[in-house]
Amino acid sequence: MFQSIHFNAKPRATTNASKPEVLERLRKIVGAENVLIEPEKVEPYGADAVKEKFPPEAVVFPETTAQMCEILKLANEYLFPVTARGGGVGYTGGAVPVDGGIVIGTDRMNKIIEINPDDLYAICQPGITTFALQQAVEKYGLLFPPDPASYKDSFIGGNIAENAGGMRTPKYGVTKHSVLGLEVVTATGEIIRTGGRTVKNVVGFDLTGLMCGSEGLLGIITEATLKLLPMPEATSTVRASFKTMEEACKVLTKFTPEGLLPMAMEVIDKNCVGAIEQNFAFGLSKDANAILIVAVDGARAQVETDSRLIEKILKENGGFDILRSKTKEEEDKLWDVRRAISPSLMKYGSLKINEDVVVPRSRVPELIARVEEIGREHDTFVANFGHAGDGNIHVNFLCDRENADSIARARQCVKETFALSVALGGSISGEHGIGYVKAAYLDMAIDAPTLEIMKGIKRVFDPNGILNPGKMFI
Amino acid sequence: MFQSIHFNAKPRATTNASKPEVLERLRKIVGAENVLIEPEKVEPYGADAVKEKFPPEAVVFPETTAQMCEILKLANEYLFPVTARGGGVGYTGGAVPVDGGIVIGTDRMNKIIEINPDDLYAICQPGITTFALQQAVEKYGLLFPPDPASYKDSFIGGNIAENAGGMRTPKYGVTKHSVLGLEVVTATGEIIRTGGRTVKNVVGFDLTGLMCGSEGLLGIITEATLKLLPMPEATSTVRASFKTMEEACKVLTKFTPEGLLPMAMEVIDKNCVGAIEQNFAFGLSKDANAILIVAVDGARAQVETDSRLIEKILKENGGFDILRSKTKEEEDKLWDVRRAISPSLMKYGSLKINEDVVVPRSRVPELIARVEEIGREHDTFVANFGHAGDGNIHVNFLCDRENADSIARARQCVKETFALSVALGGSISGEHGIGYVKAAYLDMAIDAPTLEIMKGIKRVFDPNGILNPGKMFI
Numbered sequence: 001m002f003q004s005i006h007f008n009a010k011p012r013a014t015t016n017a018s019k020p021e022v023l024e025r026l027r028k029i030v031g032a033e034n035v036l037i038e039p040e041k042v043e044p045y046g047a048d049a050v051k052e053k054f055p056p057e058a059v060v061f062p063e064t065t066a067q068m069c070e071i072l073k074l075a076n077e078y079l080f081p082v083t084a085r086g087g088g089v090g091y092t093g094g095a096v097p098v099d100g101g102i103v104i105g106t107d108r109m110n111k112i113i114e115i116n117p118d119d120l121y122a123i124c125q126p127g128i129t130t131f132a133l134q135q136a137v138e139k140y141g142l143l144f145p146p147d148p149a150s151y152k153d154s155f156i157g158g159n160i161a162e163n164a165g166g167m168r169t170p171k172y173g174v175t176k177h178s179v180l181g182l183e184v185v186t187a188t189g190e191i192i193r194t195g196g197r198t199v200k201n202v203v204g205f206d207l208t209g210l211m212c213g214s215e216g217l218l219g220i221i222t223e224a225t226l227k228l229l230p231m232p233e234a235t236s237t238v239r240a241s242f243k244t245m246e247e248a249c250k251v252l253t254k255f256t257p258e259g260l261l262p263m264a265m266e267v268i269d270k271n272c273v274g275a276i277e278q279n280f281a282f283g284l285s286k287d288a289n290a291i292l293i294v295a296v297d298g299a300r301a302q303v304e305t306d307s308r309l310i311e312k313i314l315k316e317n318g319g320f321d322i323l324r325s326k327t328k329e330e331e332d333k334l335w336d337v338r339r340a341i342s343p344s345l346m347k348y349g350s351l352k353i354n355e356d357v358v359v360p361r362s363r364v365p366e367l368i369a370r371v372e373e374i375g376r377e378h379d380t381f382v383a384n385f386g387h388a389g390d391g392n393i394h395v396n397f398l399c400d401r402e403n404a405d406s407i408a409r410a411r412q413c414v415k416e417t418f419a420l421s422v423a424l425g426g427s428i429s430g431e432h433g434i435g436y437v438k439a440a441y442l443d444m445a446i447d448a449p450t451l452e453i454m455k456g457i458k459r460v461f462d463p464n465g466i467l468n469p470g471k472m473f474i
Numbered sequence: 475m476f477q478s479i480h481f482n483a484k485p486r487a488t489t490n491a492s493k494p495e496v497l498e499r500l501r502k503i504v505g506a507e508n509v510l511i512e513p514e515k516v517e518p519y520g521a522d523a524v525k526e527k528f529p530p531e532a533v534v535f536p537e538t539t540a541q542m543c544e545i546l547k548l549a550n551e552y553l554f555p556v557t558a559r560g561g562g563v564g565y566t567g568g569a570v571p572v573d574g575g576i577v578i579g580t581d582r583m584n585k586i587i588e589i590n591p592d593d594l595y596a597i598c599q600p601g602i603t604t605f606a607l608q609q610a611v612e613k614y615g616l617l618f619p620p621d622p623a624s625y626k627d628s629f630i631g632g633n634i635a636e637n638a639g640g641m642r643t644p645k646y647g648v649t650k651h652s653v654l655g656l657e658v659v660t661a662t663g664e665i666i667r668t669g670g671r672t673v674k675n676v677v678g679f680d681l682t683g684l685m686c687g688s689e690g691l692l693g694i695i696t697e698a699t700l701k702l703l704p705m706p707e708a709t710s711t712v713r714a715s716f717k718t719m720e721e722a723c724k725v726l727t728k729f730t731p732e733g734l735l736p737m738a739m740e741v742i743d744k745n746c747v748g749a750i751e752q753n754f755a756f757g758l759s760k761d762a763n764a765i766l767i768v769a770v771d772g773a774r775a776q777v778e779t780d781s782r783l784i785e786k787i788l789k790e791n792g793g794f795d796i797l798r799s800k801t802k803e804e805e806d807k808l809w810d811v812r813r814a815i816s817p818s819l820m821k822y823g824s825l826k827i828n829e830d831v832v833v834p835r836s837r838v839p840e841l842i843a844r845v846e847e848i849g850r851e852h853d854t855f856v857a858n859f860g861h862a863g864d865g866n867i868h869v870n871f872l873c874d875r876e877n878a879d880s881i882a883r884a885r886q887c888v889k890e891t892f893a894l895s896v897a898l899g900g901s902i903s904g905e906h907g908i909g910y911v912k913a914a915y916l917d918m919a920i921d922a923p924t925l926e927i928m929k930g931i932k933r934v935f936d937p938n939g940i941l942n943p944g945k946m947f948i
Contacts, residue, residue, distance in 0.1 A: 116834070116836075117730060118726075118727040118834075118835070118836040119834035119835055119836050119865070120730065121834070141730065141733075162676065163680065165674045169673055169674055170673075173651070174673060174674055176680065177647070177651060186923070186927065190923040191923060192921070192923050192927055193920075193921060193924055194924065196832075196899070196900065196901050197834045197900070198832045198834060198835075198864060198865050198866070198900060198901070198904065199643055199644075199647060199648060199864050200639045200643055200648055200832050200864050200866045200904035200905050201832060201901050201903075202636065202637050202639075202687045202903050202904065202905060202906070202908070203901045203902055203903050203908060203916065203919045203920060204908070204916065204920045204924070204925070204928050204946065205684060205687065205688055205692075205931060206637065206650065206683050206684055206686055207684075207924065207927065207928070208683075209680050209682075209684060209686070210679060210680055210681075210683060210684045212680055212683070213679065213680050214680075217679075218679075230729070230730045230732075230733045230734060230735050231733065232733055233733045252592075253592040255704070256591060256594070256615065256704045257615050258704075259615075259704045259705065259706055259707045259773060260704060261704050298733075298776070299733060299776055299779065301775070301779065302772070302773055302775070302776040302779075305773065305776075306773075358670075358672045359672070360590070360592075360593035360671045360672060361592070361593055361672075362592040391593070391672050392672070425671050426670065427670050427672070427675050427677045428677055429676050430672065430674035430676065431674055431676060433676045434676070434677060442677065442678065445677045445678070446677060446678045447666070447667060449664040449665060449666050450666040450667055450668065450678070451678070452664075453660065453666055453681065453934060453935065454678050454679045456934030456935075457934055459934075460927060460930030460931055460933075460934060461927065461930075472678065
């Protein structure tokens with residue numbers, strides 16, 4: 001299945017990683033049971049959410065940093081590609097071994113080393129899911145804010161490597177804003193330690209920031225020290241419909257003068273609303289050409305005050321069918337329409353190409369209007385939703401996975417959408433990254449001298465180019 | 475004056491920068507009136523708050539990014555050192571031309587290019603003071619949170635290059651957390667553009683993070699896009715005395731379970747209290763061996779609730795002489811003791827060596843107790859105060875600037891304090907940086923492989939080593 005969208009998929013490569021002596025040494029490093037080479041066993045490690053298949057020659061599961069160093073030293077000796085993999089649920093192929101070689105699965109490095117409520121940090125290995133980490137710190141009354149949609153499946157190592165986003169960005173920032181320090185094994189098998197356990201630390205260059213979002217090209221994260229916050233007492237959500245996308249987005253600018261900083265501000269466009277209604281019949285109004293969902297958190301009394309004020313602002317600025325949650329259950333229910341989008345859209349095409357462009361948030365209405373034009377021009381159904389509060393919009397082009405022309409038209413739409421996003425003062429990815437999927441478009445967003453610096457940094461960390469080749473730069 | 479503390483000061487160097495043809499070309503690039511070479515005119519640009527003198531051969535004031543590029547290309551052609559300078563008020567010599575060459579003053583690049591309240595960002599040139607920027611955005615009801623103590627004098631370019639801290643870190647982070655994107659001229663005179671105008675942006679390596687805190691070694695910032703927040707409606711401050719430092723710091727851990735995240739949590743030790751009382755007679759209790767100052771901000775009603783709760787927590791945990799501000803005037807008054815520290819300490823020695831080590835905040839009492847032992851051991855008066863909420867403590871060793879032995883003892887105290895901070899899980903600088911002052915100690919905090927990576931990155935940006943030589947690495 002999905003065969004027809006394998007634009008880039010390759011048969012299993014053969015590099016030095018397949019040499020018997022290499023496999024033997026890998027088995028010696030991590031134990032024979034932690035090296036997979038059978039085709040049916042390695043296949044699942046050859047794809048991510050893009051669902052294109054690049055089967056690795058072997059999958060290796062180290063348990064310690066020392067083993068990670070040995071594997072990378074071996075890879076440098078024999079010069080085969082190494083791709084680190086967390087949960088394997090990325091949207092741009094970051095964890096996929098496009099040039100063969102080995103995949104390093106961090107699944108066994110899944111321990112929480114320390115949760116320190118007094119000093120507000122946690123230390124963990126890369127192979128724990130963000131959800132498991134959040135649950136663990138919640139027991140101490142603490143919050144780890146990053147919340148990518150995939151948080152139940154994605155590993156914290158992958159979230160850091162991709163600098164994952166999510167819905168809480170307007171208030172809490174992205175993953176990099178919650179990383180204090182890292183232990184990293186570089187491509188040459190050296191251990192480096194970046195940052196520390198404190199928010200303030202200005203000793204040497206900020207390699208922690210550099211590692212966040214480096215997509216596995218510079219090193220493999222073996223330990224992370226993460227910043228925690230007090231868990232807010234309460235949350236509340238307000239949902240409203242609007243007659244136009246302009247109205248819905250304009251409302252966001254009304255919060256600032258009131259001192260309001262909602263943790264999430266999500267928007268759903270009219271095509272999404274139509275699709276949801278066809279499938280779930282929530283009873284959304286036919287006049288609802290945009291839906292806005294705004295969530296606040298904090299102390300209970302303040303959350304009550306803030307959510308009432310938001311309700312008032314939405315009402316005074318064109319919002320209708322306004323619902324404000326008073327309980328956790330009501331709040332969950334308000335988010336149902338958001339969760340209904342993806343399944344609903346699948347009726348419009350067997351293949352959904354989900355991009356995640358970003359623009360300054362006041363340009364969201366223009367972005368969406370012009371993306372609709374692009375869709376019409378190329379006879380492609382488009383539906384948009386996403387993080388209006390930070391301008392990161394998921395643009396979905398629906399096409400027929402069995403129809404090459406339909407796919408080609410959608411891909412043309414993607415390209416024009418990227419150019420549009422850059423022209424509007426934004427960029428081609430807000431939270432999914434570049435991987436191999438967007439590599440061809442990188443120079444639309446990054447100019448040549450800046451790209452040269454990035455390539456130079458890559459060479460410093462990885463002189464032989466063994467780490468995650470085929471990604472980001474092409 | 476101050477001659478006796480010039481451990482490192484040098485007479486004016488002569489490099490290729492002094493060649494008549496170079497000076498002529500500099501004058502051509504920026505205009506003759508914007509090139510200073512007279513000894514008395516360049517002297518002020520040869521020192522910062524460290525007050526050691528390294529007079530540059532010339533001071534050059536470009537007005538545009540294009541001029542900055544030309545200057546750096548010229549420096550590469552003739553291979554002379556270039557040191558960028560903002561307000562020149564740093565504590566580690568970051569803006570001081572220790573190897574001669576030219577100083578580039580960013581004073582003329584002081585424009586605010588855009589304040590965008592809808593998209594919550596500002597774009598400005600590097601030569602504006604942080605205070606001026608804050609005042610400008612305040613008119614739009616917006617907050618630029620970074621607040622280094624020097625904010626009235628330091629330039630935003632310098633704050634970014636040093637990744638400046640301040641008091642609001644517990645809630646708002648440090649300078650790097652408020653930088654969205656940069657325009658930078660690299661050492662070779664190329665313009666690179668990092669990040670953008672949005673919080674979410676995962677396109678290529680995060681060079682914005684790397685530039686923050688790079689201390690002028692990688693490039694010169696010519697434009698910054700900064701993240702803004704809604705201005706909180708109100709603030710309130712609570713001050714309390716404690717019988718021990720342990721008690722004062724232990725209280726900080728009581729806020730988290732209540733969901734409280736104060737914006738500032740400052741502490742003052744008993745030696746500071748004694749010095750303040752001797753000088754100002756505020757009427758602080760003789761039993762006050764530590765003073766804690768806690769500030770909250772937010773919506774007015776919540777600030778009232780939070781500050782009352784903080785007052786209660788302080789009272790229940792050993793606090794006495796507790797004062798809670800109800801008005802802006804009362805709040806200002808509560809901070810008087812903090813402002814009184816530095817002038818009061820000068821009675822204990824004509825030279826105050828102010829370090830800014832950082833430890834996980836629960837280790838602050840141990841840090842201070844052991845620093846006192848170090849002081850006793852080396853017969854040096856020590857007084858500590860600082861940012862207890864983020865573990866960044868200003869350790870002040872007082873000595874006699876005319877007495878070499880007294881200075882040598884204080885310097886030994888500094889060295890042992892750095893080792894102690896690292897041993898306690900912290901580092902040698904929380905907000906002042908390394909510059910040349912701490913360069914000899916860098917390897918106490920950064921291991922060799924990590925240092926090698928940093929040096930490699932330096933070579934990528936600055937192959938000829940012209941930018942700010944003598945800093946960070948030695």
